[in-house]
Amino acid sequence: MSSTFSSTELTVTAPATLPAPRALPSATTVFTSLLKADLTTQWRNRRASIMVILLPVVIVLSWKALIGKVGGAFILSNAVTLGLNAIGLMGYTNSIARDREKEIFQRLRVAPAPNWTIMGSRLTVQLVMIVLMTAIVMIVGYQYDHIVLSVTGYIAGLLMAIAGGAVYLALGQAIVGRISNPETVNATSRLIYIAFIMVGMFGELGMLGDFIDNTVKYTPYGTVKSIVSGAMTPSTWTSQTTLALLITLGYTIVFAFLGIRWFKWSTRG
Amino acid sequence: MNKSHDQPVLRVENLDIYYGKFHAVQRVSFEVQPGEIFGLLGPNGAGKTSTLSAAEGLIKPSAGSVRVAGYDIRRQPIYARACMGVQLQATSFQPELTVGEIITLYAGLYGVILTRDRLAAILKDIKLEEQVGKRFGQLSGGQQQRISLVIATIHDPQLVLMDEPTTGLDPQSRRQLWERMEAMRDKGHGILLTTHSMEEAEAVCDRIAIIDHGKIITIDTPQAIVDNNRERPEVIRASRKGRITLEDVFIGLTGADVRA
Numbered sequence: 157m158s159s160t161f162s163s164t165e166l167t168v169t170a171p172a173t174l175p176a177p178r179a180l181p182s183a184t185t186v187f188t189s190l191l192k193a194d195l196t197t198q199w200r201n202r203r204a205s206i207m208v209i210l211l212p213v214v215i216v217l218s219w220k221a222l223i224g225k226v227g228g229a230f231i232l233s234n235a236v237t238l239g240l241n242a243i244g245l246m247g248y249t250n251s252i253a254r255d256r257e258k259e260i261f262q263r264l265r266v267a268p269a270p271n272w273t274i275m276g277s278r279l280t281v282q283l284v285m286i287v288l289m290t291a292i293v294m295i296v297g298y299q300y301d302h303i304v305l306s307v308t309g310y311i312a313g314l315l316m317a318i319a320g321g322a323v324y325l326a327l328g329q330a331i332v333g334r335i336s337n338p339e340t341v342n343a344t345s346r347l348i349y350i351a352f353i354m355v356g357m358f359g360e361l362g363m364l365g366d367f368i369d370n371t372v373k374y375t376p377y378g379t380v381k382s383i384v385s386g387a388m389t390p391s392t393w394t395s396q397t398t399l400a401l402l403i404t405l406g407y408t409i410v411f412a413f414l415g416i417r418w419f420k421w422s423t424r425g
Numbered sequence: 426m427n428k429s430h431d432q433p434v435l436r437v438e439n440l441d442i443y444y445g446k447f448h449a450v451q452r453v454s455f456e457v458q459p460g461e462i463f464g465l466l467g468p469n470g471a472g473k474t475s476t477l478s479a480a481e482g483l484i485k486p487s488a489g490s491v492r493v494a495g496y497d498i499r500r501q502p503i504y505a506r507a508c509m510g511v512q513l514q515a516t517s518f519q520p521e522l523t524v525g526e527i528i529t530l531y532a533g534l535y536g537v538i539l540t541r542d543r544l545a546a547i548l549k550d551i552k553l554e555e556q557v558g559k560r561f562g563q564l565s566g567g568q569q570q571r572i573s574l575v576i577a578t579i580h581d582p583q584l585v586l587m588d589e590p591t592t593g594l595d596p597q598s599r600r601q602l603w604e605r606m607e608a609m610r611d612k613g614h615g616i617l618l619t620t621h622s623m624e625e626a627e628a629v630c631d632r633i634a635i636i637d638h639g640k641i642i643t644i645d646t647p648q649a650i651v652d653n654n655r656e657r658p659e660v661i662r663a664s665r666k667g668r669i670t671l672e673d674v675f676i677g678l679t680g681a682d683v684r685a
Contacts, residue, residue: 422483
């Protein structure tokens with residue numbers, strides 16, 4: 157319908173041929189494309205990633221003197237839990253809030269990309285970060301603090317770190333679902349992050365009294381730390397650790413449910 | 426997936442959109458044919474973006490239907506989206522990615538195999554071959570729009586949706602974009618364009634719809650809209666240069682008050 161106008165007449169000067177529709181891309185192709193882009197983005201933001209890994213490493217190195225008193229698994233599990241906090245509450249949450257504000261998700265959603273591929277790719281990048289951070293903490297612990305775990309301990313510790321990471325990712329999802337402004341998301345996630353560190357880490361060391369010490373065990377920090385620690389030394393896994401695992405799964409389900417229910421792809425309209 | 430021949434590339438029927446109690450779009454219906462540039466004009470808050478968002482499948486209408494190349498956007502969203510290309514108002518691409526990476530990403534999402542040579546040819550065509558390694562955020566507004574248009578059409582879609590594509594562009598970039606739109610139309614693509622620019626609507630649109638308060642006031646060719654409304658007193662009052670223009674008709678029909 158390439159046309160010229162004369163008064164109210166629309167004169168068709170060339171017959172239009174509708175381009176043939178293209179075959180749909182496979183979900184694998186879509187997911188791979190998204191994942192490649194998300195990994196590249198993560199790599200370009202590597203300074204932030206380094207900071208996420210640096211703090212747990214500093215914990216491992218600076219707590220070396222405590223190994224004899226509290227045990228190597230205690231130190232490694234605290235460091236890993238701290239790193240998981242940072243990945244879920246700082247890295248993931250803020251990147252989702254920023255990209256939503258910039259309408260990056262809406263641009264992706266008008267392509268034939270199912271919603272699960274968009275979010276699945278983001279979560280896969282965080283999974284990579286969790287594995288990387290946990291592995292680095294374990295390597296640094298072995299190399300500099302001479303903390304040696306069994307092969308089962310390393311593998312189970314890594315698996316529990318992934319399970320624990322899911323709590324913080326789900327919590328981050330709930331925060332970014334509830335709050336639309338990226339600055340408020342950033343402030344809120346920082347606040348929760350600091351609260352978890354202060355109450356969780358210092359509470360567990362008995363610095364904040366018995367009540368806090370007992371309560372912390374049932375917080376997302378305490379349960380995650382407990383299952384990671386228990387998995388690193390399987391012989392110390394007790395019914396209390398199993399309870400912590402169940403509570404961890406419960407937290408994940410509740411936060412994920414709220415995060416999915418509240419989440420909006422756009423802050424506009 | 427072979428539904429789209431011999432039918433409109435976009436059919437919007439009796440579309441109703443509510444935001445809470447606010448009735449933003451009221452029984453809007455129109456069609457975009459293959460090889461047609463269709464303009465949607467209206468003041469701020471008239472319902473243009475809501476209509477476009479419903480066509481993109483980003484918002485769920487309260488009633489009515491949207492079909493892209495025969496596919497229902499609600500029931501078959503992936504198929505419908507595979508048949509359309511979208512140029513959004515915002516520069517909504519990951520700022521960390523380079524031009525080449527962004528084009529490769531979207532080629533993958535549409536299932537287009539993009540070789541290095543093909544990418545170079547695309548960038549050469551829009552005179553951005555030197556910018557392949559540059560991050561999207563470092564490009565000028567005109568360059569970003571060219572990339573955005575390339576991505577919207579990389580899969581040769583039947584329908585292209587453009588939300589105020591020339592906003593912020595210099596005259597040269599705007600003219601260049603119009604030429605690209607006309608070239609797409611000549612190839613048989615249907616284009617739905619929202620714009621505030623009457624000059625743009627007159628220059629490139631085959632038909633336009635003027636929408637206000639969520640309702641379509643009129644649909645016709647730009648010339649026919651001028652001719653059919655030139656005698657109306659409110660249009661004559663809006664006239665500024667002694668002859669009736671599309672802008673005069675637009676102001677006459679939608680009112681001179683500035684919208685929030």
